[in-house]
Amino acid sequence: MQEHQETNNTSQAPPPPLIVLRNVSKRFPGVLALDNCQFDLVPGEVHALMGENGAGKSTLMKILSGVYQKDSGEILIDGLPAEIDEPRAAQALGIGIIHQELNLMNHLSAAQNIFIGREPKKAFGLFIDEEQLNRQAADIFARMRLDLDPRTPVGQLTVARQQMVEIAKALSFDSRVLIMDEPTAALNNAEIAELFRIIRDLQAQGVGIVYISHKMDELRQIADRVTVMRDGKYVATVPMEGTSMDTIISMMVGRQLDGAQRVPPDTSANEVVLEVRGLSRGRAIRDVGFKLRRGEILGFAGLMGAGRTEVARAIFGADPLDAGEIFIHGGRAMIKSPADAVAHGIGYLSEDRKHFGLATGMDVQANIAMSSMGRFTRRGMFLDQRAIRETAQGYVRQLAIKTPSVEQQARLLSGGNQQKIVIAKWLLRDCDILFFDEPTRGIDIGAKSEIYKLLDALAAQGKAIVMISSELPEVLRMSHRVLVMCEGRITGELSAAEATQEKIMQLATQRESAVVQ
Structure with a gap:
């Protein structure tokens, strides 16, 4: 790609620079953060x-x-x-x-x-x-x-x-x-x-x-x-x-997309499993409404601070709302806490999985069973360890979680495998509605591909998925529809056919009003 060249619109020589950074590079473990900048x-x-x-x-x-x-x-x-x-x-x-x-x-x-x-x-x-x-x-x-x-x-x-x-x-x-x-x-x-x-x-x-x-x-x-x-x-x-x-x-946004663009199935006639109307919470969420259908991956795009995570957390009951209504399968749902959300079949995979998705000091099987302990309790007080182990082993095989055993501590696994453990936890709860917040953040390309295949498989099984991602190629690759947010508002909706990086970025920078000079 031929880079744009800096131009000078004035014949007057510019003043000497205060600062110049030349060929600056910086590497963090596994990441080249700056390359000759x-x-x-x-x-x-x-x-x-x-x-x-x-x-x-x-x-x-x-x-x-x-x-x-x-x-x-x-x-x-x-x-x-x-x-x-x-x-x-x-x-x-x-x-x-x-x-x-x-x-x-x-x-x-x-x-x-x-x-x-x-x-x-x-x-x-x-x-x-x-x-x-x-x-x-x-x-x-x-x-x-x-x-x-x-x-x-x-x-x-x-x-x-x-x-x-x-x-x-x-x-x-x-x-x-x-x-x-x-x-x-x-x-x-x-x-x-x-x-x-x-x-x-x-x-x-x-x-x-x-x-x-x-x-x-x-x-x-x-x-x-x-x-x-x-x-x-x-x-x-x-x-x-x-x-x-x-x-x-x-x-x-001029980079090439990672992998071939797939043609998602048409889900426009599918049952609406989640509808929200008029969600508001201070300046973070402002009159947000949308519908989510069975078997659909609904992408949420926007820049940092746009309000995407705040919407997910509010629907999941983690943060209180000032106003708004939530409907599950057409019925009004009163969600005041994450426990209420889970009872309505909603699962939330946080962008910060190590703090909110995993108990990293516990083993794989405990993490998978964590949100479903009731089904493994016998006589109201004893845990069926054998059932927990066998269930965890089943999900390890199903999701191809790379771990020496289900007794391995979660903190010792790679980021991609940790993410799969969180997914297994919500699959065990049999949630119909899943929020994936930055599902591939901090994991390698190979693990990303596996997560993508898993999301497609879940949608094919009829799960309704909201995927929040800051990576535009990821949004374009995975979404059946894309909602774009800016400063707490939904600024546009794009079908998979019409969504492009340029259109998403235009909507992501579409503020309610410009500053008047």
């Missing part, structure tokens, strides 16, 4: 970094901010080689990062959070000089044109204001580079507009900003250039002005 940032620009989940964006920025260390490549700061082996080294070089998950202490004031560990002292260095502390914080807020009392406890601030405190904290290190990772994920439109005002002020002061986001409408307003990454590799850098959304999406 590059990136640069010039003073006073907003340089957006885009790519699907897992493209390597955050890994690259964690290397720049000292959280990770590169395996190879070079980092140049003001044209000079630099080694950034810890976050303090990055701070000393003027590099600050604003994480999506804020790192503040709610019981401390804004000023105390900004200068924690670096407080000005008085009286021979024995006491903190609170007046000077608040004055220094106020100076930074003034630079940001932010009306905020530095004495206010952070816990009393909105998320947007807490984010401003994080920015102020980074600026307190005289940062010339600010990395913002999904900075608007929890903000409303008015708060986003305020954040953008501060970003533009910082640009005018020569601060360079790396802006990681999936939101195209925001990037249209704030970004000067866009670098796209895919599968841990650099794809291209293009100017935002004059580059179409379709071009950027094409660069983001």
Whole structure:
């Protein structure tokens, strides 16, 4: 594939870069997270970094901010080689990062959070000089044109204001580079507009900003250039002005599909086994409704934070709903807990199988029997160990679980085999409706293929399956229909015939309303 080439729309020579990352690679056990990646940032620009989940964006920025260390490549700061082996080294070089998950202490004031560990002292260095502390914080807020009392406890601030405190904290290190990772994920439109005002002020002061986001409408307003990454590799850098959304999406999703696309059976006339109407839970789930039919694999696509897992957990009774109705086989179901969901024939395979799907310290047979212990109880108190063992052995054979025996501890098995144990647990419950949340996350290609075959077999047996996945090739390969979510809403439905990576990505970035400048 011929990569897009960076173009220059102006005859004026650009300023020298603040930072340059060149041929940066990073490997984790079994995963090449970054493969000869590059990136640069010039003073006073907003340089957006885009790519699907897992493209390597955050890994690259964690290397720049000292959280990770590169395996190879070079980092140049003001044209000079630099080694950034810890976050303090990055701070000393003027590099600050604003994480999506804020790192503040709610019981401390804004000023105390900004200068924690670096407080000005008085009286021979024995006491903190609170007046000077608040004055220094106020100076930074003034630079940001932010009306905020530095004495206010952070816990009393909105998320947007807490984010401003994080920015102020980074600026307190005289940062010339600010990395913002999904900075608007929890903000409303008015708060986003305020954040953008501060970003533009910082640009005018020569601060360079790396802006990681999936939101195209925001990037249209704030970004000067866009670098796209895919599968841990650099794809291209293009100017935002004059580059179409379709071009950027094409660069983001341009890899080949894994395996041949199958033609799924038509399930449109099958019985509706699950219907939800008007599900709502704060900002995470907003008026979600859909139908699921017998023998269908319904794919749920969307970017990180879209609300897919929240919908599954709410239907399973793991999280409370503010509003909405759930119908099983046409009848209204009152699901207040996972036990209620299981009683209605619903199984949920969490994306975090080690915390919510498995007891990793227990053996294979105990994990398989865990949710069905009642059927193995004799006289109300004794477990039929022989029946448990024989049942577990049956599922080990049926699902081709690779284990020396059913007495093997689950933690000693591979990720793919652990996933099969969780599937066996719900098959033993004979659930009609199965939610698979990221079913192939963290497992190898061979195990993925086996999981795919298993899902197809379950659908052929009449199981109704919701498959949540961040891997678009996986969604396209497995789904009879695809529902796409963005910011808690369902933004579109696609049949298997009409679904493409580009259409899914367009719907996954379709926000309810754009920010008004």
